[in-house]
Amino acid sequence: MSHFYFSNTLVEKLSTARHVVALTGAGISAESGIATFRGADGIWKKLKPEELASMETFMCNPDLVWEWYEYRRKIIHNVTPNSGHYTLAKMEKYYPYFSISTQNVDGLHFRAGNKNVFELHGNILRNRCVVCGRKVNDVEFKKGEKIPRCECGGMIRPDVVWFGEMLTPEVLYASFEEAATADVYFSIGTSAVVYPAAMLPAEAKKNGAYVVEINLEPTPLSTQVDESFLGKVGEILPQLWQLVEMKNNQDCE
Numbered sequence: 033m034s035h036f037y038f039s040n041t042l043v044e045k046l047s048t049a050r051h052v053v054a055l056t057g058a059g060i061s062a063e064s065g066i067a068t069f070r071g072a073d074g075i076w077k078k079l080k081p082e083e084l085a086s087m088e089t090f091m092c093n094p095d096l097v098w099e100w101y102e103y104r105r106k107i108i109h110n111v112t113p114n115s116g117h118y119t120l121a122k123m124e125k126y127y128p129y130f131s132i133s134t135q136n137v138d139g140l141h142f143r144a145g146n147k148n149v150f151e152l153h154g155n156i157l158r159n160r161c162v163v164c165g166r167k168v169n170d171v172e173f174k175k176g177e178k179i180p181r182c183e184c185g186g187m188i189r190p191d192v193v194w195f196g197e198m199l200t201p202e203v204l205y206a207s208f209e210e211a212a213t214a215d216v217y218f219s220i221g222t223s224a225v226v227y228p229a230a231m232l233p234a235e236a237k238k239n240g241a242y243v244v245e246i247n248l249e250p251t252p253l254s255t256q257v258d259e260s261f262l263g264k265v266g267e268i269l270p271q272l273w274q275l276v277e278m279k280n281n282q283d284c285e
């Protein structure tokens with residue numbers, strides 16, 4: 033376990049902030065055992081999700097796309113949130129206003145206890161019909177069929193955002209609102225290269241937030257933020273939060 037140094041400025045800001053927001057990416061779930069897309073152990077070194085995660089591939093080869101999603105769902109079912117997720121859940125309880133905008137589709141923030149979560153790229157555990165749009169939680173594979181079908185006969189797909197698709201406008205709008213009004217904004221475990229999510233930390237900074245990045249390696253955002261920590265979020269965030277809690281306890285004595 034590495035130990036990190038945190039500035040008094042950051043601890044003070046976190047101790048007095050009223051509105052704190054975190055943008056999270058695949059890196060926060062890495063310590064739970066879910067492979068990231070990019071980075072040293074990124075899944076994109078082995079597979080090409082930009083090809084699998086598209087409507088075009090789904091229409092041509094739906095059983096292959098379903099196989100890939102079923103594989104990822106199995107992994108997600110068998111993992112648990114880690115100390116990074118749990119620290120964000122503690123933070124949500126502490127602040128009057130706290131939210132997470134996540135690019136992850138694994139639902140681990142909800143499982144850790146966070147409630148105010150905007151899922152920018154959808155949720156892999158939900159499905160919807162490509163024809164009527166009906167949302168379906170549990171799907172049934174009929175005998176002899178490799179993909180599930182809706183009552184209307186349409187093909188059912190995972191309820192996630194694929195390449196070339198729009199994000200849900202309300203979710204995107206809410207995430208920008210949160211960024212524009214945050215006192216402290218975290219960018220955690222994201223390579224910060226996929227838009228529009230990658231614009232959120234800049235939106236926060238433009239509107240006066242103190243912006244903090246936590247990531248295993250430098251990203252295009254690293255030189256633009258107020259503080260950048262290189263390392264594992266599951267180590268850095270709990271250590272930082274412990275300092276904030278200690279400061280708050282001292283201030284109360």
Ligand code: OAD
Pocket residue numbers: 056057058059060062063068069070071072074085135136153193194195220221222223224225226246247248249251263264265266
């Ligand atoms: P990436 O896989 O692009 O980036 C994950 C980042 O997390 C990398 O920069 C890693 O260095 C870092 N990382 C890995 N382990 C970490 C740890 N323990 N602590 C801190 N950082 C760690 O994932 P995203 O930025 O989330 O979209 O990718 C964005 C989007 O790209 C995904 O939501 C997905 C993909 O296209 C869709 O599927 C629509």
